[in-house]
Amino acid sequence: MKLKNLLLLPLLCSLSFGGGAELYLKYCSSCHGEDRLGGHAPPLFPPFFNIPEERLYRIIREGAVGMPSFKELKEEEVKQIVEFIKSPVEKEKLRWDEERIKGSVERVYTKKVEVKNLKDYTLVVERGKNLVWVMEGERLLDKFAFSSMHGGIKFSKEGVAYIPSRDGWIGRYDPTKGELKRVRACIYLRNIAFYGGLLVASCWVPSRLVVFDSQLNYVKSFELHGRINAVYELYIRDGFIFTFKDKPLVGFLNYKDLKLTYENLGVALEDFIIDPLEEYLIGSTRSGLEIYSLNDLRLVKELKALDIPHLASAYFWYSKGDFYFATPLLNKPVLSVWKAYSWEHVKDIPLDGNGFLARSSYGTPYVWVDMSTDSMLLLDKRSLEVKKFIPAPGKRVTHAEFTGDGRIAYVSVYEKEGALMLYDGVSLKKLGEFPANLPAGKYNFVNKSRYFEGAQLGYQVFMEKCWGCHHTTENAFGPSLRWSIQNREKALVIAQILNPENTYRLLGYSRNAMPRIELKEGELKALMKFMEALKDGWMD
Missing domain, CATH: 1.10.760.10 (Cytochrome c-like domain)
Incomplete structure (x- = not known):
């Protein structure tokens, strides 16, 4: 009798939500996970998912950054999906404790490769085949399997790469040993940070920080009572910093004694970053930017913006005696340019489509901005003039990355029959092309280390x-x-x-x-x- 009742549960669940479960599986599960715990896209259950119904209907109908529209759905079908994703998830599904973390460890052996120049060492994500490529300049050295990569790869100074995935897995890839060690930190992960031989994972499900040593051995967990934005290295505080989307707090985790402390900002932030010189915390709200001094967390300035700045994609540079940064806005096709440290708005530049990433390097004269189209906007760092660059007419291009010196630019043609395109970072001359199935993020050893962010500004001052x-x-x-x-x-x-x-x-x-x-x-x-x-x- 109990088994029979158990088998009836999926049907009863489906009926109770008016078919919302089936509609969710058909339209949403490939990105958000069959169990709503997240996949390529965030979890869809309360309290991690808390969007007003009116806005939720609009997102499903019209889409959002990184999400397609579902205009073909009837009004009643949208309503059923909304009712389903607003229902709670069983607590047991959300449990992921120390025992499960330690029991998840696995090792995979890959080809041993020699990276001669770490400054040219770049990892490329081929999302369509769940592969990570190992590049050195123009050479493809190897490929290995790793799925759902998200949140930014981190590197040790020895060239070991730490690779996070949406579903909580973290990989430790050592190219010289040909070894990939994996451990599952949580069920749904936001990002990772690496400092002083410690790796910290910020997790949404369950809500916590998980600390590992450089070999990915479990060290400690900290339960969090809120939805974390991200965790970053903070060299001036000898540790890590994080904020919340739903609490007006900033957290500091000390590297030496793993002491966790909080200070009150007075407002919850949509997102945040730390400037390259580690003087300010820059937070985004629905009305613009808030700038806080890292010395005392004093609010220095409030800046109004046309929409929410996508700070995780912001790029800083120096030109003609001033520091600048540029960031796309999340819900408008606009690139917003600001003066850093004096915190003045400079200009808003219209984009052909919703921009997502602004990327550059000290060796290229341009900030490269994708626009969800077949072209990239190139912003000249000195003149602030713009021009368009079209790598593959009629195909979507995204996510520029560079070798450590900016000599080579990598651009993704994000199609199933796409490609990784290589260009000279100054002349824009095409250098090569590698066929790829949905090539996505690219992560260079120099450009993805906070240690070098201030140094890149310093080169431009020099x-x-x-x-x-x-x-x-x-x-x-x-x-x-x-x-x-x-x-x-x-x-x-x-x-x-x-x-x-x-x-x-x-x-x-x-x-x-x-x-x-x-x-x-x-x-x-x-x-x-x-x-x-x-x-x-x-x-x-």
Whole structure:
């Protein structure tokens, strides 16, 4: 009798929601998961899914960024789907504890590959075949299986890659050993961060932070009472930072003692990022941007925007004495450009379609913005003028990424019979093409490390302020920057930049040949980050 009742449950569930279960399975489950716990797209059950019905109807009918429209559905069918996804999910389905985490570990062995230059080391996601490609510059070294990749790949300084998936799996890929270790941190994952040998996963289902060591051995979990936006590395606080979508809190996790603390922002954020110099927390709300000082979390400025900025895709750069950042808006075909650190709105640039990612590198003169069309918008970093670039007429292109020096640009032709296209990052000359089935994200060792974000800004400061007399690795009129930072104390280098008339004797010179360079605090900070990356050989 009990077995019979159990077999009737799916039918009863379907009837109780007026056919919503069947409609959900037909139209929604391929992205949101058959159990509504999330897949390529977020979970669809309360409290993680909490959208007013009027807006929900509109999203189903008209679509949204990353989601197709379902205009063919009748009004009653939309209503049935809405009723179904607003119903609760059994609590047992949401349980994922330490025992299950430790019991999920598995290893897969792949081809051993030698990456000669980590700056050219890039992983490419081929979503249509659930594969990750290993690229070095223009060379394809290997492919291995990994499904539902989401949230951004992280790298150790040794080149080990940590790969997250929507459904909670995290992979540790070591190309030199040809090993992929996997562990399931949770049921639905937002993103990961890696700092000081610790990896932290932010999870929606169940709501928590999960900490692993660099070998993906379980360390600790922290239950969260809210829906986390993301977790990021925060070097100035020696650990990690995160915020919530539904609580006005910012959390800090210390790397050394794993102490978790909270501070109140006063408002919940839709999304947030940390600037490359780690001075500000930049949060988005439905009305625009809120800028907080990381020193004391004081609100510095509120900026109005046409819609919610997609901060996870924002790109920062330096030009003509100012720092800038640009980000697409989530629900409008607009690229919004701002001055960073002075926090002034510069301009809004219309796009041909909803933009999702703004990407660049210090070695290319453009910010590359996809528009859900066959063209990319290229924003000139110096003039702020724009032009269109069409890699594959009539086919959707998305997600530009670059080698660490910006020499090569990778662009996805996001079609089932698509391709990974390679271009010169400056001249836009085509360098190569690899057939691919729905090629999606691309993640370069340099460009996807927060450690190098400030250094990339510093390179741009160097080119405008120092390049006339100094080169990066070779002597010119003055010594190379690499030699200077490798052979002199950092404090002395800073003193020489700011006050050369009074420091030349300390450097052993009989007279001063260096002019005083007027640098703002941010310019000096960025320049020193670049010199530190030069010192360690990470940048040229």
